[in-house]
Each structure stands twice: as structure tokens, then as C-alpha cells.
Amino acid sequence: DSPTSEAARNEVLPMPAKIDTSNGLVIDGERIADKELYEAAKKDKVVLYSGSGKESEDLTIARFKAETGIDIELTRMPTNKLSERVLSEHGANQLGAGVVRVTDPLVAQQFAERGVYVPYRPPSYDELSKADNVVFNDGQYLTAYYSAYTFGYNSQAVQGADVPKTWSDLLDPKWKGKLGVVHAGAGGTVTALAAFQIDAFGENYLTKLGAQQPRIFDTTSVQLEALARGEISVATLGFNSTYGAQVAGAPIKLVVPEDGVSGSFNLMGLTPAGEQSPAAKVFINWTMSKAGQKFAAAQGFVPARPGLEPTPTGEYQLPAADSKQFHLFTPEDAAARSADTIRTWNKAFHFTG
Amino acid sequence: MQVTITNLSLAYGRFTAVNGLDLTIADGESIVLLGQSGCGKTSTMRCIAGLEEPTGGRIAIGDTVVFDHDTGRSVPSFRRNVGMVFQSYAVWPHKTVLENVTFPLRMKKVKRGPARDKAMEVLGLVGLDHLAERGASQLSGGQMQRVALARSMAMEPSVLLLDEPLSNLDARLREDLRVELRHIQQERGLTSMYVTHDQQEALALADRIAIMQGGRITQLGTPEEVYAAPASASIAKFMGVTNVFAIGSTSGNGVELAGFPIALPTASPAPANADSVAVRPEDVRVRADSTEGRGFAGTVAVSVYQGSSVRYQVALDNGPTLDAVCPAGPGALVRGERARVEIPAEAVLVLPDEVGAAPAKEEVAA
Amino acid sequence: MQVTITNLSLAYGRFTAVNGLDLTIADGESIVLLGQSGCGKTSTMRCIAGLEEPTGGRIAIGDTVVFDHDTGRSVPSFRRNVGMVFQSYAVWPHKTVLENVTFPLRMKKVKRGPARDKAMEVLGLVGLDHLAERGASQLSGGQMQRVALARSMAMEPSVLLLDEPLSNLDARLREDLRVELRHIQQERGLTSMYVTHDQQEALALADRIAIMQGGRITQLGTPEEVYAAPASASIAKFMGVTNVFAIGSTSGNGVELAGFPIALPTASPAPANADSVAVRPEDVRVRADSTEGRGFAGTVAVSVYQGSSVRYQVALDNGPTLDAVCPAGPGALVRGERARVEIPAEAVLVLPDEVGAAPAKEEVAA
Amino acid sequence: MTTMQSTRAQAPPEAPLPAPSARRRRWRRPRGLSSLPLLLVVAFLVLVPAGFVLLAAFSVDIPRPGSINFDLTLQHLAVFTEPGVLKATLNSLIIGVSATLLALLIGGVLAFVTARTDIPLRGFVFLIGLMPLFLPSYVGALAWSILGSPVAGLLNIGMRDLGLDFTVNIYSMGGVVLVMGMFYAPYAFLLMHSSMSLMNPDLEDAAGVHGGSTWQMLRNVTFPLALPAILGSALLVFTHIFENFPVSQVLATPGQIDTLPTFIYRLMNASPSRGNEAAVMAVVLVIVVLLVTLGQRRILARRSYTTVSGKGLKARRISLGGWRWPLFGFALGYLLLAIILPLAALVLTAIRTSPYMQSFSDLSAPGAIDFGSFGQVLRSDLFLDSAGNSVVVAVASAVLGTVVAFLVGYTVYRTRAKARGLLEGVSMVPLAIPAIVLGMGLLWTWLVMPVPLYGTLAVLVIAFLAVQMPQGLRGIASSIQSTERDLEDNAVLHGARRSRAVLSITVPLMRVGIASTFLMLLMLSMRELTVPLFLYTSETHILSITIFDQFENGGALQQAAAMSVIYCLIMFVLSYLPRRLGSGSITP
């Protein structure tokens, strides 16, 4: 067994206590698939295209396989390239994926408009529609879970009283030149963070942060790497990927600040090909099931399904999606405010691009 | 195989190297192409071989038209069975001597063994059999040239073009190979075209000599014809006739030199288009000045020993300086000595300066 | 500048191309190096120019030792001020004709303007000034050769090495350039070494001729000396003496040919190491057979017209076949005619087959 | 001077003919290789994707399958007025020019010493010139950020350990130029090496004899004769550097240096992505590169660069004398900076349990080092599958690429085919289109093609063929220009078909050049990342993408580093065959 499947099976979260496949698929009492669907799905294979982080997707598919026994195959690439590919393949009637997952609401919306997503209601649909921002276009696509964005520090370079606890701690002059940020234009999650910072602390906050002369990165991965090595001491970070790095042994610790966490979407939907694929349907059912959502939470995502008991992510406890502490950058926000936000951010950080 | 070239032209960009050339080489004939450096000899050969796309004209080898500008027909080189020894040798530096020579045989599907034997035989002819296994670029200049020659000889083509194939060889080797070449050419009835700057070679190898000037053939005839009756003063000069003088006026059986009060007798009355007289140095007789007697008086300006002969330059009193080549022997004149110079009337050639267009074969042969 | 070469050797791998060569070229002297293809001429020049690392010996130019195998001293080429015209031309294809010729001047820090003028002047000498701006690769073979020559002439080196510099030129141009070269060489007192396969050229250009055989110098002397008294039968053959016969026995002022009942008169008694007799074809006189008279009777086997002369091969009755070159003229003999052949005693050279070691200068000059 | 006049009078009358008629320019030999089918193939491979890019630049919508229309607009040109474009362009130009010069210098010197001199351990120095090719620039940049970042860079840590008060800052213009220059030097090296090993020493000797010192000889003869290779590699290297995104991303952005590629990346990354505008920039780049190609053609057309002639080719080594060891030192220095240090950094990252380190003494702590990551990588199915796929794709596309490049190069430089200028231009187009944009073009092309290639390894091979056409052509072209045409013509005269003559004369003479081209294409295919990203599927995973994913994860740095090291090793092993073919001399 590969290290990934081992981690997926037990390290991240112990396997569900009870998986019953005698009559369809039932996990911990929740029916994921009826008998007909499940039997068909076992002969089928999920084809998943994802713009989400590779490592978390690897964990997720390994877990899915372990819990359902259904084969799954992943093609991952950065969201912008993914979107280009999906739209092109779809246009040429060659879209192979049954499920497509993206991290940008605007991209998901575009998929919906072009018919890449077709309406599908998983068993938990009624539950899901109780929450805001989870079901879109009557189920054409769904929020699988949310990504949280906070900050973190190098746990070997920064210790004891030095550890920042709130967003305002980042403005401390001692971090001058030791901060890292990814520029706001680099993707939906960072734009969301900037919007959150403006909303919560005012534009002034950005200006002051900019005056700290942080190191500006193009991608999260390069920044994370720099943080692990201590090139920078503190950085604003995506929670899930950073947690993965920490588990993998990087000397990084995350902070879940009292004064708020920025959140962004992780959306998925069934494609026309997925309509013909029982396995794809089971994958969506499973993702939105309690078991799937818990596993996401354990990996460092914020579950989208309302009403679940909190699941810790290792030593951390992220706020629930509906809590005050969790600031979502909704698709409407994204459409209306992205450009402005980026411009403001660029000005504050004297960044061109 | 007969080679017929009609109105052939070739231009490199704006420069015309071959300019309406007409030439027929009879089957089994050996033509020597003579012409000064840059007159288009190599270019003509490359056209025959199919290595250049002529800008006009027609070439036929035997009954096959291999190139015709008007119809656009052009047979690729490798189908023409034309052998060529390049002026630049073009030995393949990455092959051994033997591999170079075996190549054309292998191309003719000769088996490895017989090809090797044949190649060794030809290498023997050019005196290189002991170097067969040497890399072709580890040779001296003359050795490379012999490899190039051997390679084309091994091929036994129907037409053989030789572009100064012996220029880097010593006199003796050259003579041997010249004899060998002539032998093979006559024995196999090979049609061949040969460029050389060596008059001995031209005379020894040629059935006919073609004089090329400015991209066209200006005289064509047997060696004796061309030597005895050059068609123009410029050809005469090129054939080594150094005594060429402009004519002032003609009067019956004599011409007066322009600028000098000297008249030369001629064997027959000078024709209308005559511009110059030419006298071969070998035909000029020089004696120590016995004051009376026929001929012109003068002073020896230069006297060069040339082995079997002596070359004089004699400045005639009130006249031009004449070149003369006399048999060496006792009593050679030295610089400054007075001399008497005699020019027989048969030796005085009265000629136009240039030949206008390429003359038809018959005209020249006359 | 005087060039002194002592015991020079050069090997390519296991093959020895130059083998203990000794040669001194006096200041301002012109030496012509004659030798058959592959005997090591180019190699020797390359050693002098500093392009090969000799495997032994010593070379001095003027007072400077430029190479000494024992001390390991080796002055790089560009400091030797030795010009060389390459057998392969080595014209730079990426430069224009003018750029090629200006190069050595620019290397001598001559300003652009004067360098250009000088180069154009030299190009004028070789008849290429009208092609100055042409790319050097767009030239005919002879034109390239002239560029190579012009390049070395423009350099005005202290020693000039010319490796068959005129081999691709027509007779007339060659003669002009030969005169020009000799003129410059004498005027500037240039020390030069010249390889040629053309005997005329050798005789015209040489102060002394050095005969090279198998990697060493076997005879050294003025043209007349070498021509008149070749040191060995093989040199005589190389010098164009085709009539070389082994000696059977000697008796006073006469030698008997091996295998034939024929005796030739000699001018002086034959020396002890004599192996062969040699007779120059030019010295053989051929007459139509007037049955009585001196000389040997025979039949004309070959008769070749050579312009100013006729070349015969006469098969002597009960004797060998003799080559003869006679002045052309009326009454030439034709194949099959009976002839009478006369050989003057002075013309009979009695020689050893080979020269053992490189002889000292004095020995040869004798 | 009478002779002067008389020789002059002999000058042949140069009768200028009326300009050659169009008829006359019929293409002649070689009929067997007549250029039309070739032009069609190349045009199909290159122009269809490029056409999509062009359409994208001037159409309202992105012309992806299903929504291709011809509503044209010029509004995307407005991208050039965006703030920062000018600055970014300027930065890119500065980086491009200086790094190109650096790459040419390193590549040129190494090529010269290995091809022509008696440098010690020649084979090893050859390998030094080549090796950075085994390190994708992305990995190289990351390794250098590990080494040279100002605070935690290993070099700086080492310096602090030694008590030296000196800080290396790789996040600077100088750093970017250094890394770009070092990692692109192998291109220059390969192209120039093959060209220089074909030198005819007589041409050089002539310079020495005529008073040129060794330096003058190099300047006037050796390097000018290698001009096709030098210009060719300069063009390649410059455009690559100009478009290089990963190095900019890793090293320039943290140093607040904006470049055009990061700018294009941001356009593509914007939401919704601004593909049209990126395409506009690509079109402008295409125009620039075509102009440069044309200029290069012009410069080269007027002269000849043949060094291999039928009068012999005597390989001769120039003695470096006192320069032997300093130049060897230079090579070692390059080895250190381009290979040893980055690889050491990667190995260290792969085996260190914690990426954080304040002093090298930390490494001696128990448990600080663990080689497990290598084992993990080697046991992973994903890695093994992608490695297999990579090798198959790389070998196939390098073989095909070399063949196509040879055919194109031959047609362009050896025949008088009418279309040869066009053919060369078309083949150079992919050079100008940034990979990310070209990747989209290829994606659209192979999705709409009615052949079921999409989703197979074949489509990757075809895409690589198209993308690497310019590299292949430049690699071949310089060698073709070095060999005299007479040699091949002669074989034809001796009865060989043109194709046979090419195979038995031209190809062997160009062996070094062909092997270098093959090697270059092989390595490029192993490294190619952006284009396959658009075309790969889970079935056709290749190694470059797997590694990219590992790095993108951020967290899996240890595995990523381990994988990179193994990746380099695979490339090294793979390069063995073409290197064997390419070393050694031409003469028997």
C-alpha cells in the first residue's frame, strides 16, 4: 500500500465504524447509494478532474476507494488550465470527466452556463439546501467544502510570546521583511483573503501590511517552501495545504485567529458524462455525506454540509461555515468586487500586475 | 555516348557564368576544355552532371534529353551515369580511401568482394593501393586528388567529366596517369570532357580542343588546328603566343605594325576583319647579329634558360619587344648582346581580336 | 631571413612523413621544393610555419630559433611572420575576397584605409580587383587560388611558403604570376620556399632546387646543376628523363646496357657506384633513316605532335625503346617509319639508382 | 606594371543578365524530397495551433471547440496599455539579453574547449556542458532559491557558520540572470559544439600563418564560421529566457521584479482568465521572432560557412598551453554552480526531516536525516507509470523530431525549393508563442481533429513535435551549413540516389550535429511541462507533471526533491546513447 492510502485510511481520520454494503452502500447509518446504483458503480470508475490541491485530492480519492471500494482516477491541474481544458473538451464533446471540481466560483458559474454541469441531487440534497451558498442553480453544482485562509509561522524560528495570534499582530514592526504573502491577483482564494482583510480591518490594514515590506509570491507552493525553510517567518496561508505540509513534517504551525478566517469555495458538479456514470454519482453522494464531509474537515477544510458536529483538524479547530468567524467571499462578491479588491491590494503593496 | 549541348546558360544570381554555349561531343570522343580562370568551365561541367539547374538551353546524353529548360525536364544526377572528378576533389573525409573508391561500385550493386578487388585495381593504377585503409583526410593533396580520380575511374560512367584532375601531381605521375586515362578512354570508348591548364596535357589527351571564353565556346578543333590557326588574337594569346601586335595598315602580302615602322611579310593577303598579327615564340629565329642578312636587328633584353630551350626577349631596333624560344645549345645569347631576328612569313598569323559569337563547328575547323 | 632546418622529423602517428631533413635557405633566396606526391613537402612547410609539432629537430628563422625539439621551444605561428599559400587554398568562405586579403594587414595593425588600398593593389596583381566584394566561396577554383596567393603576398612576410600556388591557373596567367612572384621575391629580398610540379615553374623561380624524396632532401643545387647532373637515376626519372637503362658492364668511355647488345659512349669513364645511364629525350636526335651514318637504327613506334615539338618513341633494333623530343617542323616522322637515332656522349649520364643519405650541399653542387 | 594590366584585361566580361525569370526558379533536386508534402506536414503541425492562437488574439470570445466564431475585435490590444506592461517588458528584455549573453559565453567556451582543444578530461568537460540540461529550469530555480535566498539560503547559512559577513541574494536581477544563463547554456553548448567539431583546421591555420594570434583566429575565423550556430542558439536561448515563467516565478517575483512571462501568467490566471489578451501578446512575440529569424537568414545568406570540404578534414586540437587549467577551473566552477550545488540542495532537502535549518551543525542531530523519501518515490505506482510514459514519449518525439528537423533543414539549406523560406519561417513560429498559449492552441487543435488521438500518448508526441520544431531545426541547420555540398553531389554522381547520398555522406558527416539535436529534443521532451499540462490525462501522466504537482503541493517538498533527483538521474541515463553517437571524431 502506498503511504497516501495508509494516511487516508487511518492517520488523518480513523475509518468509519460501520460500512454496510449488503443493500447498497450505507456508511455509519447514512445511505450513500442504493443497491442498483452501488452495484453499477462498482463496475464503473470515477473520472475526476480537479483544480484543488494534489495532495488533498490524493488523500480524498484514496479514502473514497477505501470506504466505497469504487475505482477512481484523478486528473489534476491548476484551476485556470483546468477550466480551459474542461470547456474545450466539453465543446468538442470529448469531456471524459464525470465530476469536475474547481476552486473558483466564477469558473463554476461558467461551467454551469455552458452546460458542463448538469443538475444532480445527492441523497443529502435537502439537508444541503438548508444552508446558504451550498446548492447552486437547483443542484447544477454544489459546494463540496470551503477552504480556509489564515496565517501561520515557522515553528522553529518563531516561538513563545513571539507567536502572532491575531491579524493585527502581523503589523508588529518585528515582522518587517519577514512576512510572506501571495499577491491578490494570483487566484480566488487570495482575492478572498484581501476582501476579508478590507472588510474586517479596513483598507488601512492592507496599507500597513504593505509597509511591512513582505515578500510577495506568485504561488502558494513557493511561499510555503520559503516559510518551511525560514526564509520568511510568518505568512498568510491556505489552511488545508499548510496543514498537509505540517503533517508531512514541515516546521510550520497555523493560527486560527479569533478575529476571523477567510473562506473560499470548493465547488463540484456532475458532467453530462457523469450522468451516465454511476460511480460519479456515488462520488458526489459520498462527498456530501457525513463521512465525506468529516474526512474533508479532518484534512483542514470547512465542511459545507450544515449541522455536523465539529471535527478537529489535528490540533486545530476551524470555525463552522455558518459562524461569524468565517468570512466567505461569495460568488456574487467575486463577480462584483474582485477587480476592485485586487487593485486596492496592488496599490497597498506597490505591486504591478 | 554523344553529348549534345544546345544554347546552355547558367547564372549565379545576376552573374552569368555560362552564356549560350553550344557543343557536341561525339560518342567516344575526348574533348579538352581550355579557358582562362573563371570563364565557366566548372559551371558547364556541373550543368552536364546535373548539379546546377541551367537557366536556359538543352542537354542530351545519347538519345536521352537530360535537361530541357523549355519543357522543364531534368533528369536527376544519379540517373545520368556521368562521372565527375571535382576540382575540389570532394573526397569523403569520413571514409577510408578504399571506401571512397568502392562507393560507386556498391551503388551499382557490385558485390562487396568484387567491388573491393576492382577498387584495389584502380587504386593500383593511381599508385595508392598501399594506402587503401587510410582515412581519406589523412592524405597529402596529390594523394587526395588521386583518390578522387580513382573513384571516378572505378565507376566506369558513360560520360566522364574531369575538372583539372591532375593539377596537384608531379610531372611524371601526371604523365603516367595521362597515358592511363587516354588508354582507358580510348579502350572503353568513353565520352569525356577534360579541363586542364596544361597545354601538354591538352594536346596529349584531346581528340578536339574547345576554347571557352566568357561563358561560350569560341573555337573548336583538333589540337593541331587550334594550335596552328587560333581563331582570334585573344585565343592566340591564351595558347601561349606572346607576340601579338596591333596592325597599323595592310598592303598586299605584308602588314605594318601599329606604332612601329616595321612591316611583317604574310603568306597570304590579310583578310578584312584583321586586327592583329600573332607570331609564336617558337617560330621566331634568333641569331647572333651578323649585321647583314634578312630579318630585324635588336638587342637581347632577357635570356632565360629553360632546360631544353632558351627563352629570349629581343627588343627590336625601333620596334616592339619580341619573345622567342630557341633550342638550347652552345652559343646561347646573353642579355645585352645584339641579335638578328627572323620571322618566316608562314609563321605570321593575321587575326581578329575576338571571335564574335560561338562559331559553328564547321567554321572553326576550316 | 635565413631559414635553417636541422634534422627535422615529423611523424603522423606511426607514419614518418619527414625524416631527418636538413636544409638551409639563404636570406633572400628562393628554393623550389620538388618531389613526388606524398613525399612530405607540405608537411615540411607546415613545420616551418609552425602548424605541426615536429617530432624532432630544430628550425631557425634568422637568428631566432622558432622550434627546437631538445629544448622544447616552439614559437607560435603568428609570431613567426611566415606566410603560406595553402595547397587547399584555405580561403575563408565567410569573408569577402577583400576581407580575406585585408586580414594579414589588419593583424599587423595597418589602418583600415591603407589596408584596403594595399589589398586592392595586390588583388590587381592577381587580376581579381573586380571581384573584391564577392563572397570568397562564390569563386571559381582558380580565382580562389589567386585569393590565397594575394592574401599571402599582401602580408609581406619574412619567409614565404608557397604550396603549389598556381596549380589551378591557366598557362598564361600562371606565367604572368610567376614573373610577378619572382619580381616581388627578388625586389624585397624575400626568402621563399616553393612547391611546384611544373618544371618550367621550378626553373623560372628557383635560385636553387631541392629534390625531396621519402621525407628528406636528396639533391640541392641550381636549376642548371640539377637539370644537368641529377644525383641519381630516380631523380633523373623524376626530372623527366624517361630514357633510363640499367648498366650491364662498363668499359672505358662506354657503358653497355643490361640485356641489350648496345653500348653507349660516355664523356668520361663511369664511376664505381654507377647503376644506370640516363639520356634526356631532348638530347636524342632522330633522323629519317639514311642507312649509313652514326647512331642506332630503329622504327618509330609513337609520334606525338606537341605544338612546338614532336615526341617520338623509337624502338631500336635489338635495343630498348627510346624517347626523343625533337623540334617540330617539316619532315616529321610518322609511326612505322625507319629512323636513325643519335646520342651524343655528353648527353649520357651515368648514375647510381638512389642517393643514400641527404648529401651536403657541396657534394651535390660538384 | 605591364603584367598588372595584362592580367586585368583577362577579367571575364561580367554580363549582367536580366533578372532571372520566375520560371527558372523551379525547384530542382532532390525530387525524392520535394518540399510540398513536408511543408504540408509542418504547416499542419504548427500552423493549425498557431492559427487558433491568432484567432484568439482578435476574436471576441476564446475560440475553443464548440464556440468557434469569427467575431473579430481589436480591443484585446488594449492589454498593452495596462500599467506595468512596459516595466515588465523592459525587465524581461534586460534579463533576456544579459542571460543570453551569459549562456552563450558559458556554452561557447565549453563547446570550444571540448570540441577543439586539449583541455584535461575532455569527455568529462563535455558532460559538464550538457548536464544542466538534466535539471529542468523549474527545479533548478527552486534549488537555487533553497541555496541563495537571503535569510535561509543554504549558502548564507554556510556563510554564517563560517562567520563570514556576506549575503547571497538570489532574489535579484543578478540572481535571475545567473540562473537563467546557467540553465540555458547547454542549448548554446550543444549547438556550438557540433558546429565547432566540424572545423577544417586549414582555415584556422591560415589565420595563424597570416599573423593572427590564437585569439584573433578565434575571433576572425573559428567563431564567425560557427555563426549559424551562434545566432541560432542566441535566438533559441533568448526567446526561451524571454518566455521563461518558472524561474521568474520562483526567483523574480519574491524579489519584486516583474517580467513579461509572469505578466502573461497573471492574465491567464485571472478569473475569468484573459486568454485573448495573452494571445495578443503571443502574436506580438511571434512577429518579433519571425523578424529576427528573417534577419538571421539575411545575415547568413550572404556568406558561406562550409568548413567540411572535400579537400580533407584533419581534426586538430589546439593546444591551450597555460590556459588549460584555468579553463578547466572555469568548467568546474560551472559544474559546481549549475549541478553540484543545486543537486546537493535537492538531496539535502530530500533527506532532511525538517526543512528548517539554522546551521549546518543541525544536521548532526539524531533523526535529522532520513533517506526514506527516495524509497517512497521509487515505490509509488504513479511515479513508475509516469516515468515509463515520459521515456516513451520523449524517445518517440525526439526521434521523430530529429527526422523532421533534418528534412526541413535539408530542404531549407540544401535545395532551391521555392517554399524553403516559408518552411523555415513556419518551423520557427512555435518558438515565439509562449508555451502556455501554444498549449491551448494544441489542445483546441487536437480536440477538433476528427482523429481519435486526444487522450493518448501519441497526442503528446505530436504536440512535442510541434513545440520543438524550432530547436530541432536550429540544431540541424548549423551542421548542414558546415558541410560542403560537393561531397553529397559527388555521391549522386557516383550513382547514389539523392536519398542514399544523404544517408551515406551527409548524415555521417553531420553525425555530431544530429546526435546533439536528438539529445536536445530528448531532454526537452523529458522536461516539457506547460504544453502537456493541457493534453495529459490520468492515463497519460508524464514525469514532468508529476514533479510539478509535487512542488505545487508545497507540503511534499521532501518527496518533490527526492523525485527531482531521481528525475535528473533518469535523464542522465537516457542521454547516454545520443552522447555516445555524438562524441568522437568524424574521420575514420
Ligand SMILES: Nc1ncnc2c1ncn2[C@@H]1O[C@H](COP(=O)(O)OP(=O)(O)OP(=O)(O)O)[C@@H](O)[C@H]1O
Ligand atoms: N594526418 C595524417 N595522418 C597520416 N599520414 C598523413 C597525414 N597527413 C599526411 N600524411 C602522409 O604524409 C605524407 C606526406 O604528406 P604531405 O602532405 O607532406 O605530402 P606532399 O609532399 O605535400 O604531397 P603532395 O604533393 O601530394 O601534396 C603522405 O604520404 C601522406 O599520406
Ligand SMILES: Nc1ncnc2c1ncn2[C@@H]1O[C@H](COP(=O)(O)OP(=O)(O)OP(=O)(O)O)[C@@H](O)[C@H]1O
Ligand atoms: N556561387 C557563385 N556565385 C556567383 N558567382 C559564381 C559562383 N560560382 C562561380 N561563380 C563565378 O562564375 C564564373 C565561372 O566559374 P567556374 O567555376 O565555372 O570557372 P572555371 O572556368 O571553372 O574557372 P577555374 O579555372 O578558375 O576553375 C567565375 O567567374 C566565378 O566567379
Ligand SMILES: [Mg+2]
Ligand atoms: Mg573550375
Ligand SMILES: [Mg+2]
Ligand atoms: Mg602537399
